[in-house]
Amino acid sequence: MKRILAILPLLAAVVLVQLLTTWTGTQFYLTQMTMAAYYSLLIIGLCVLMGYAGQISLGHAGFFAIGGYLSAALTTRSLVPFKEAALVRLLDSCGLLHAGKDLYGAELLVVTPWAAAVFAVLVAALIAVAIGIPVLKLKGHYLAMATLGFGIIIYRLVLATPWFGEADGISGVPPFHLFSGVTVSGESSVRIMNYYLAWGVLLSGLVLLINLMQSRIGRALRAIHGSEEAADAMGVNIARFKLQTFVLSAVFAAIAGVLLTHYNGGIGPSEAGVMKSVRYVAIVAVGGMAHLWGAMFMGVLLNFLSLRGVFGSYDDAVFGLILIVIMLFAPDGILSLLAGRKKKAATVQPVQQDGEA
Amino acid sequence: MAILSVENLHRRFGGLHAVNDVSFQVTAGQIKAVIGPNGAGKTTLFNLVSGALMPSSGVVRFQGKDIQGRRPYEIAALGMARTYQNIKMFAGMTALENVMVGCHLRGKAGFFSSMLHAPWTWGEERAVLKKSMELLELLEIGECAHVLATSLAFGQQRAVELARALAMQPSLLLLDEPAAGLNIYETAEVGRLITKIRDMGITVLLVEHDMSLVMDISDEIVVLCFGEKIAEDLPAAIQNNPEVIRIYLGE
Incomplete structure (x- = not known):
């Protein structure tokens, strides 16, 4: 119960924001709050990887892009020319394809958003496994460089592949009907519903990760961070846990990519860019590395400000500056300054007698 | 019966031959000590046995299985626990959480059931918490349970590390200088504790510099010097071994 109760004030704040914007006629803010929530889903996944398992990734925009681009391409690129291919016929007979007309009345055959989303997230997970097995053997800045390399590859791939729209990206991505009455779409008529949907997804993700951190697995991850050698001697299979966490955070990033792409109705190459990955790392660092709440809060705040254009053309420069300042003056996150330096290692309320929850 | 050979x-x-052609056996249920001057290769020997280092050659057999070249986590799963000469606490975790990590191998909860906080993990979690608390009480540091382990006093950290190793419910416990940095009263206390651990049915292999402790509690002693075994005998015989006296006191 305690864990659910901890979420309640946040839930109240989410509702309050919606009511405030409605009363003051500023509902347009909800659009950026929705997008910020999806970005924050990626951030909390990265927080677990960096702060708890102690592995840095400068390639998470790549996983976001894999999720976003695959679902965008599959739900917009027509399969009509391949109609007779065995695979397409098989997919069609499984009900995974959707026939329709495009803007000019031509026949259109695309993958349904659900099938595309599941496929996109699965691919992201598989790529995370394939990349993770060799790369997670590296430590510190070697790992950072290797993941950076991965991010650059994904960026150049989407930029060079016609199927992914090259420099234009992909637009005209259809709404995603999750289940009856709930649709991921940027239409202003469903803005409030999408705001609650995004926050519902984010808070669910947060609860899952908080549960994880307070469990046997979470302790093992933090132990790896604390002393790899001792964790190994306690029977913790370090390579496997690092890999599983890497895949978990990649899946969070891919889900964020899928949902945000449907919400925006498109995706462009900048979403795969290295600067995006740096930004995510900067936000996790500001939040305090091993601090899920801080990471989520900073993820929402900074993404919201950035999306509102507060930083203007200096957007990327601001995040670079944030990274430098945080590393110099508050390596344990901005909240540690408020709480005083003593509490620097305080994490999600470590262990409490919570078995009855 | 030899639990470790x-x-x-x-x-x-x-x-440098840090460990050179060393052979010995540890019988189940005994306390065996490895002694020797600084640089004799004692800690290297521990690292080879626990899997932290790969041997250049030779065999380590634990409970009838050849374990040389296996990873430490695999060896831990077979029932071997260890402590470190320079204590390795899990930074950022409380004393209690440190000990709970020791129960890792006894647990089954995986990624998904943990994320969902699934009901079938609750019993396990409660048992781990209870067991860990009991161990902290056994080592008389129960009141430090919720303190960050790295902010505890040296002796307390040593106790947490021992509790963590005991939480693994090992059949063989390797202790690397358990009395280092402790005063004579604390050392005597550690001696009683190690005897107690042996009486719980856990075989103990320890490296130690404190000769009075070693002579008091050990059933057998191996003496290393420059990586080679120069003696292996009962404590009383070791005390009178001319070669041992020579390397410890000089000619």
Whole structure:
């Protein structure tokens, strides 16, 4: 119960924001709050990887892009020319394809958003496994460089592949009907519903990760961070846990990519860019590395400000500056300054007698 | 019956023979000590046995299985626990959480059931918490349970590390200088504790510099010097072994 109760004030704040914007006629803010929530889903996944398992990734925009681009391409690129291919016929007979007309009345055959989303997230997970097995053997800045390399590859791939729209990206991505009455779409008529949907997804993700951190697995991850050698001697299979966490955070990033792409109705190459990955790392660092709440809060705040254009053309420069300042003056996150330096290692309320929850 | 046997173990670092052709056995239920001057290769020997280092050649057999070259987590799963000469606490975790990590191998909860906080993990979690608390009480540091382990006093950290190793419910416990940095009263306390651990049915292999402690509690002693075994005998015989006296006191 305690864990659910901890979420309640946040839930109240989410509702309050919606009511405030409605009363003051500023509902347009909800659009950026929705997008910020999806970005924050990626951030909390990265927080677990960096702060708890102690592995840095400068390639998470790549996983976001894999999720976003695959679902965008599959739900917009027509399969009509391949109609007779065995695979397409098989997919069609499984009900995974959707026939329709495009803007000019031509026949259109695309993958349904659900099938595309599941496929996109699965691919992201598989790529995370394939990349993770060799790369997670590296430590510190070697790992950072290797993941950076991965991010650059994904960026150049989407930029060079016609199927992914090259420099234009992909637009005209259809709404995603999750289940009856709930649709991921940027239409202003469903803005409030999408705001609650995004926050519902984010808070669910947060609860899952908080549960994880307070469990046997979470302790093992933090132990790896604390002393790899001792964790190994306690029977913790370090390579496997690092890999599983890497895949978990990649899946969070891919889900964020899928949902945000449907919400925006498109995706462009900048979403795969290295600067995006740096930004995510900067936000996790500001939040305090091993601090899920801080990471989520900073993820929402900074993404919201950035999306509102507060930083203007200096957007990327601001995040670079944030990274430098945080590393110099508050390596344990901005909240540690408020709480005083003593509490620097305080994490999600470590262990409490919570078995009855 | 030998729970651990080391046969012709070698480990070279470049041209240095840190452990050179060492063989000995540890009988189940005994306390066996490894002594020797600084640089004799005692800690290297521990690292070879626990899997932290790969032997250059030789055999390490634990409970009838050849374990040389296996990873530490695999060896831990077979029932071997260890402590470190320079304490390795899990930074950022409380004393209690440190001990709970020791229960890792006894748990089954995986990624998904943990994320969902699934009901079938609750019983396990409660049992781990209870067991860990009991161990902290056993070592008389129950009141430190919720303190960050790295902010505890040296002696307390040593106790947490021991509790963590005991939480693994090992059949063999390797203790690397358990009395280092402790005063004579604390050392005597550690001696009683190690005897107690042996009486719980856990075989103990320890490296120690404190001769009075070693002579008091050990059933057998191995003496290393420059990586080679120069003696293996009962404590009383070791005390009168001319070669041992020579390396410890000089000619």
